[in-house]
Amino acid sequence: ISAHCYAKHTPFLAAPVGHAMPIYHLCYNSEQPISTAAEHVHMLHGWEAILLFQSDCLAVALPCCNWLQMTDSDTELDEATLADDSDADSPKEQRIKRPRAAAAAAAVNNVAAAVAAGPVIAGVPPDVGTGAAEGASQRLLAVLEELNYRFAAVIEGMIRFHSSKARNGSFKRAFELPVTNVPDYEAVVPKERWMWLRRIKDRVQRCYYGSCAEFLADVQAIADNAVAYNTPGRGRLATPPLIDVANKVVDEGRKLLREQGMVDYWEGRAQIERGRQQGPEAFRVMLANAIRQANSAGKEPMGWHWVGCELCGKWRLVSGAAFYELGLEREDSKFMCSQNIDRPGGRCEEPPEWIE
Numbered sequence: 001i002s003a004h005c006y007a008k009h010t011p012f013l014a015a016p017v018g019h020a021m022p023i024y025h026l027c028y029n030s031e032q033p034i035s036t037a038a039e040h041v042h043m044l045h046g047w048e049a050i051l052l053f054q055s056d057c058l059a060v061a062l063p064c065c066n067w068l069q070m071t072d073s074d075t076e077l078d079e080a081t082l083a084d085d086s087d088a089d090s091p092k093e094q095r096i097k098r099p100r101a102a103a104a105a106a107a108v109n110n111v112a113a114a115v116a117a118g119p120v121i122a123g124v125p126p127d128v129g130t131g132a133a134e135g136a137s138q139r140l141l142a143v144l145e146e147l148n149y150r151f152a153a154v155i156e157g158m159i160r161f162h163s164s165k166a167r168n169g170s171f172k173r174a175f176e177l178p179v180t181n182v183p184d185y186e187a188v189v190p191k192e193r194w195m196w197l198r199r200i201k202d203r204v205q206r207c208y209y210g211s212c213a214e215f216l217a218d219v220q221a222i223a224d225n226a227v228a229y230n231t232p233g234r235g236r237l238a239t240p241p242l243i244d245v246a247n248k249v250v251d252e253g254r255k256l257l258r259e260q261g262m263v264d265y266w267e268g269r270a271q272i273e274r275g276r277q278q279g280p281e282a283f284r285v286m287l288a289n290a291i292r293q294a295n296s297a298g299k300e301p302m303g304w305h306w307v308g309c310e311l312c313g314k315w316r317l318v319s320g321a322a323f324y325e326l327g328l329e330r331e332d333s334k335f336m337c338s339q340n341i342d343r344p345g346g347r348c349e350e351p352p353e354w355i356e
Helices: 034-045 101-105 111-116 138-162 165-171 197-205 212-230 241-259 263-277 280-297 320-325
Strands: 023-026 050-054 057-061 304-308 315-319
Touching: 138 165, 138 197, 138 212, 138 241, 138 263, 138 320, 165 241, 197 212, 212 241, 263 280, 263 315, 263 320, 280 304, 280 315, 304 320, 315 320
Parallel strands: none
Antiparallel strands: 023 057, 050 057, 304 315
16 A cells, blocks of 8 residues: 555544444554554554545554544554563653543543543443543643643553563563453452553543542552452462562552652642632631641742732742742742732731741
8 A cells, every 4th residue: 555644633433334343543644654554553463454544544443452542643653552572661752642631521421432531342331530620620620631741651651661571571561451351350359440551541641630649549459459369269360470560560650650740749739729619718728728837847838839029028828820820930020919819809918928
């Protein structure tokens, strides 16, 4: 095939009439030959694929496989999915897809949204929960995008770590997808507790997580489930070495999370915006507690900033949202007590919040 595929970067979902086949949506730039796409499919799945064409998009129908979707700026296949079986890690830097809170706003009863929420796998209902993004304000959604962007880097690193044959041997990618081919797995691990790396990745892209604790709970569930089934005497097909593999993958995730910058800051801002959503009184209590903490510790809590009023010279503690919405990160910026969006109606006559 000598033609080229010109991707529009738009979601595409279709299936041959009479065939219940998931679709693998490939977005390629104008220089990517279609023949290369077919080679990728053969390498990934080991069988011939049915090529479907619609306008200038290419879709590949694959029986009995997962459904992945590439949209927006994704013009190449997921590097983790295409990672080869070499013993060395690829030196190429991984490009992290930025989560979009708009994905979490899709209606749960919308079939297309349910499919887009995660892989379509027989016996595994689509994961359509919105998590921390449920009912979130625009300010909170913006913060969740930044927080989950950090989590996206972690989960991508975990997938790369897990796909290494040198580290995990024949068990590489054992926890990338759900367990669907073990007859008694659900009897040992209830379906509501199932967790796998790609599910976490899908949730991150929907800004599902509002804290490190929530993210780590899903990560830890992978290891917990491995222990639950693979401990000798538990599962009929128990494989004890998988427990060590799962623990290594989870430990790698915890290490990567510690190495991520600004996680504590964005987690603090998420907590602030949740407090703001609870109403003015709840936010005033949160602000008062933050001021006491700042004076006690000698520095502002995560997600807060000290600023000085241009008129009265008194220091005020403002949220990260107020700090950036007022442009106070600029060197030539000026702040006045009356501008404080955290304290509507604020006046210079009020007592200073920083006590030296």
